[in-house]
Amino acid sequence: MTAPMVLAEAVCKNFGALKVLKGVTLHVQKGEVLVIVGPSGSGKSTFLRCINHLDNISAGRLYVDGRLVGYREARGKLHELPPRDAAKQRRDVGMVFQHFNLFPHRTALENIVEAPIHVKKVKHGRAEARARELLDQVGLSDKAAAYPAQLSGGQQQRVAIARALAMDPKLILFDEPTSALDPELVGEVLAVMKKLAGEGMTMLVVTHEMGFAREVADQLVFMDGGVIVESGHPRDVLSDPQHERTKAFLSKLL
Amino acid sequence: MTVDSASPAPIDAVPLRHPWRWLAAVVIIVLVALFVYGAATNAAYGWSTYREYIFDQRISEAAWNTVQLTFWAMVLGVLLGVLLAIMRLSPNPVFTSVAWVYLWIFRGTPVYVQLVFWGLFPTLYQHLQLGVPFGPSFFHVDLQGLSISFILAAVGLGLNEAAYMAEIIRAGINSVPEGQFEASTALGMSWWMTMRRTVLPQAMRVIIPPTGNEVISMLKTTSLVTAVPYSLELYGRARDISGVIFKPIPLLLVAATWYLAITSVLMVGQYYLERYFSRGISRKLTSKQLEALAAAQTGAAHP
Numbered sequence: 391m392t393a394p395m396v397l398a399e400a401v402c403k404n405f406g407a408l409k410v411l412k413g414v415t416l417h418v419q420k421g422e423v424l425v426i427v428g429p430s431g432s433g434k435s436t437f438l439r440c441i442n443h444l445d446n447i448s449a450g451r452l453y454v455d456g457r458l459v460g461y462r463e464a465r466g467k468l469h470e471l472p473p474r475d476a477a478k479q480r481r482d483v484g485m486v487f488q489h490f491n492l493f494p495h496r497t498a499l500e501n502i503v504e505a506p507i508h509v510k511k512v513k514h515g516r517a518e519a520r521a522r523e524l525l526d527q528v529g530l531s532d533k534a535a536a537y538p539a540q541l542s543g544g545q546q547q548r549v550a551i552a553r554a555l556a557m558d559p560k561l562i563l564f565d566e567p568t569s570a571l572d573p574e575l576v577g578e579v580l581a582v583m584k585k586l587a588g589e590g591m592t593m594l595v596v597t598h599e600m601g602f603a604r605e606v607a608d609q610l611v612f613m614d615g616g617v618i619v620e621s622g623h624p625r626d627v628l629s630d631p632q633h634e635r636t637k638a639f640l641s642k643l644l
Numbered sequence: 645m646t647v648d649s650a651s652p653a654p655i656d657a658v659p660l661r662h663p664w665r666w667l668a669a670v671v672i673i674v675l676v677a678l679f680v681y682g683a684a685t686n687a688a689y690g691w692s693t694y695r696e697y698i699f700d701q702r703i704s705e706a707a708w709n710t711v712q713l714t715f716w717a718m719v720l721g722v723l724l725g726v727l728l729a730i731m732r733l734s735p736n737p738v739f740t741s742v743a744w745v746y747l748w749i750f751r752g753t754p755v756y757v758q759l760v761f762w763g764l765f766p767t768l769y770q771h772l773q774l775g776v777p778f779g780p781s782f783f784h785v786d787l788q789g790l791s792i793s794f795i796l797a798a799v800g801l802g803l804n805e806a807a808y809m810a811e812i813i814r815a816g817i818n819s820v821p822e823g824q825f826e827a828s829t830a831l832g833m834s835w836w837m838t839m840r841r842t843v844l845p846q847a848m849r850v851i852i853p854p855t856g857n858e859v860i861s862m863l864k865t866t867s868l869v870t871a872v873p874y875s876l877e878l879y880g881r882a883r884d885i886s887g888v889i890f891k892p893i894p895l896l897l898v899a900a901t902w903y904l905a906i907t908s909v910l911m912v913g914q915y916y917l918e919r920y921f922s923r924g925i926s927r928k929l930t931s932k933q934l935e936a937l938a939a940a941q942t943g944a945a946h947p
Contacts, residue, residue, distance in 0.1 A: 505832060
């Protein structure tokens with residue numbers, strides 16, 4: 391059996407005295423979609439940020455594609471990775487943010503080609519052709535020259551997804567990708583994500599969209615208070631939650 | 645004649661009158677005219693001397709020296725300012741404190757005093773040399789034997805300016821939302837690339853307007869370099885000439901005219917810089933985008 395794409399073993403994260411993650415253990419196989427749900431403050435976003443090493447973990451072990459995140463192990467001790475190696479690791483992990491975080495001073499097309507050209511040193515022409523292809527995939531081929539401020543929230547988020555895809559990541563992390571959107575714009579972003587899942591992309595999604603979880607996820611995790619309270623196939627967890635806290639949370643959502 | 649119901653006749657109303665505006669304008673025009681008449685007929689202004697010296701070669705050369713002094717002082721100020729701003733924002737406590745002490749000293753003392761100090765620099769240090777301590781020397785300059793007052797003036801102004809530029813640049817960097825750092829980091833950019841490609845271009849929008857003020861302010865501050873002493877710039881030169889011919893007022897006006905002219909050119913440059921760095925801020929389409937859309941409407945081929 392191949393190594394899982396993401397493997398977390400008792401991952402803990404403290405911010406000073408505050409314990410945000412208190413031992414999260416899970417694994418995601420290549421091509422799987424994992425949906426994480428839970429109340430705000432439960433540590434979902436922090437967990438995603440740890441996978442991309444935007445935050446480093448305090449205890450436990452975290453592997454992406456079989457490699458330790460943010461550290462290197464030698465002679466039984468962990469050594470912090472130098473920034474250059476950490477940046478190299480992040481290239482393979484795409485990230486989509488709640489507030490899009492597109493570069494406002496660049497057009498949609500420039501946003502997408504930025505990292506391929508400057509980080510991966512892809513030739514201009516090739517990066518641009520690929521970017522147009524990706525814009526087409528997310529249904530925005532006519533918006534290449536638009537600046538983010540000229541796009542709706544849903545369009546911005548679709549550009550952000552295309553920007554993540556341009557780096558050919560092994561997996562993509564979605565941090566509440568539809569939470570900042572007007573209700574009628576949520577659908578267009580979810581449709582793009584469904585298509586990606588259908589194409590076999592490995593995805594970790596923090597979301598409150600239970601319809602999406604039921605339809606697309608292979609695995610659903612309910613987090614609360616920095617631990618995984620319950621996990622399983624979304625069909626089982628959503629229709630027959632075992633834990634009181636899961637029941638209380640789901641009853642408020644539905 | 646029939647009226648087309650689809651396009652009603654445009655409104656033809658009597659516009660509101662503004663008698664007070666007219667009165668205010670008349671009063672001001674009369675006052676200005678009186679002042680101009682008074683100034684033109686007052687012999688003490690020395691307009692013939694003004695005309696004689698406004699395009700004098702010594703004055704235009706001095707104006708060029710002023711521009712060069714402003715340029716080099718600003719180059720030094722901006723480069724050192726960027727360095728200080730990055731040091732102040734860095735996680736390294738040594739860098740932060742060094743930058744803080746620099747700002748404390750250079751903002752806390754008058755620039756005139758600093759310029760006098762730089763003028764005395766060759767008295768403090770008679771020569772510069774580069775080499776191994778207690779060992780061989782590779783490079784040696786005798787400071788007292790050189791006429792380096794221009795360099796001392798530019799360095800003095802530049803070091804003082806750096807303290808102010810550092811604060812302007814720091815404010816600009818802080819104005820860029822944290823999400824921009826995160827998005828860049830997540831794309832695998834290094835810290836330096838994030839600064840260069842994502843943060844500084846966005847910070848520029850905040851940095852440019854106050855920096856334009858600094859350039860204009862620097863142009864005028866160069867008149868203080870007599871403290872070094874360096875006197876081949878505009879104000880120093882005008883004063884030297886007026887000292888010889890005993891006509892201070894027309895030469896002051898000559899200098900003021902040149903300062904005003906140079907400032908006006910700088911203001912035009914600032915306008916275009918600001919426009920460039922504010923791209924992407926407004927939802928309004930740029931003229932280039934409008935052209936492209938119009939072309940698409942008329943059925944022209946998409947590029």
